[in-house]
Amino acid sequence: MKQRTIVFDKADEMNTVALQLLNFIEKNPHKKVLFQAVEPSGDIDYIKTGLEYAHIALPKITIIGMTSHCAMTHDTHAAKFPVVSVLLFEENDYTAFSYDCNMFTPKDVGLELCKELENIKDVKGILVMGSDITLTPQDFIDVVSAKYPNIPLFGALAGTSTLKSDESLVFHNNNVYERGMVIVVFHGPTLEITTHYNLGWKPLGNTFTVTESSSDGKVYKINDKPAVTVYNKYLGVPINEYFFENTAAFPFIFKHNNKLVARVALKHTVTSLQFGIEIPEGTKFSLAYAKANYLLDESLTCANNNEGIQS
Numbered sequence: 001m002k003q004r005t006i007v008f009d010k011a012d013e014m015n016t017v018a019l020q021l022l023n024f025i026e027k028n029p030h031k032k033v034l035f036q037a038v039e040p041s042g043d044i045d046y047i048k049t050g051l052e053y054a055h056i057a058l059p060k061i062t063i064i065g066m067t068s069h070c071a072m073t074h075d076t077h078a079a080k081f082p083v084v085s086v087l088l089f090e091e092n093d094y095t096a097f098s099y100d101c102n103m104f105t106p107k108d109v110g111l112e113l114c115k116e117l118e119n120i121k122d123v124k125g126i127l128v129m130g131s132d133i134t135l136t137p138q139d140f141i142d143v144v145s146a147k148y149p150n151i152p153l154f155g156a157l158a159g160t161s162t163l164k165s166d167e168s169l170v171f172h173n174n175n176v177y178e179r180g181m182v183i184v185v186f187h188g189p190t191l192e193i194t195t196h197y198n199l200g201w202k203p204l205g206n207t208f209t210v211t212e213s214s215s216d217g218k219v220y221k222i223n224d225k226p227a228v229t230v231y232n233k234y235l236g237v238p239i240n241e242y243f244f245e246n247t248a249a250f251p252f253i254f255k256h257n258n259k260l261v262a263r264v265a266l267k268h269t270v271t272s273l274q275f276g277i278e279i280p281e282g283t284k285f286s287l288a289y290a291k292a293n294y295l296l297d298e299s300l301t302c303a304n305n306n307e308g309i310q311s
Helices: 011-027 044-057 106-117 138-147 229-235 243-247 292-304
Strands: 002-007 032-039 062-067 083-089 093-100 123-130 153-157 170-172 175-177 180-187 202-213 218-222 252-256 259-263 284-289
Touching (some): 002 011, 011 044, 032 044, 062 093, 062 123, 093 106, 093 175, 106 138, 106 180, 170 180, 175 180, 229 243
Parallel strands (some): 123 153
Antiparallel strands (some): 062 170, 093 180, 202 284, 252 284
């Protein structure tokens, strides 16, 4: 497998970049091409135009992607399509699916995917992307992991350019979803995907208990008090329009399946916190902190050892 990643600095680079990518594809032998994009503006009309252009400029490719909270690098804040990656599969393969979650629940998606997996040989890993903060993936994870416990699941929740309102999107070919899931199944006899646990966050101070929450990721009460006040009382964070920016560096940290996990509050109301995945009632957690070396050291070690997806 070969990969080429390009950062768009200007919107008018599309023609030039398309020619570069086409040249890259033509010069490298491959069986199939996967085009992945991360887009920061959340402009659905622009995304649809970009998808149509990409299909014309680079025929016979599969396109997947999602929106992000902001530009991916310091110098690309004005870019509308800042990062694209092209993966060329030489010996192995992938199969992409997408689901409109106005019609399917995450559990339904998990059940549908399990049916598809019955007809795919040598599955080595599954990439999952979702849009809509309340589309919590735990039911999907539970369904697929119960039937295929040895297949790694990995992915992300799409970001939104406006934190005050969820405008996240995922896309697959010409389909754009405001509430949906895009899934890529990687498979092949010589494909290898290794996974490594690397958190980097450290517990900070007191232990708290979630005393009221819901399956869509909302936490209403902590220690029987409004959940949002935990940051104000213990870290002095005001409840205002910069709440996310001020609290993202201090996620909840707790044990899940015997491993520490961290959860960032994505939105808030005057009393509650909204997370991207359910935090069940009774969960005992601490606030957490990290430094750059905590977060990056183990990942850098893995990257330097060429661990990860290999083909």
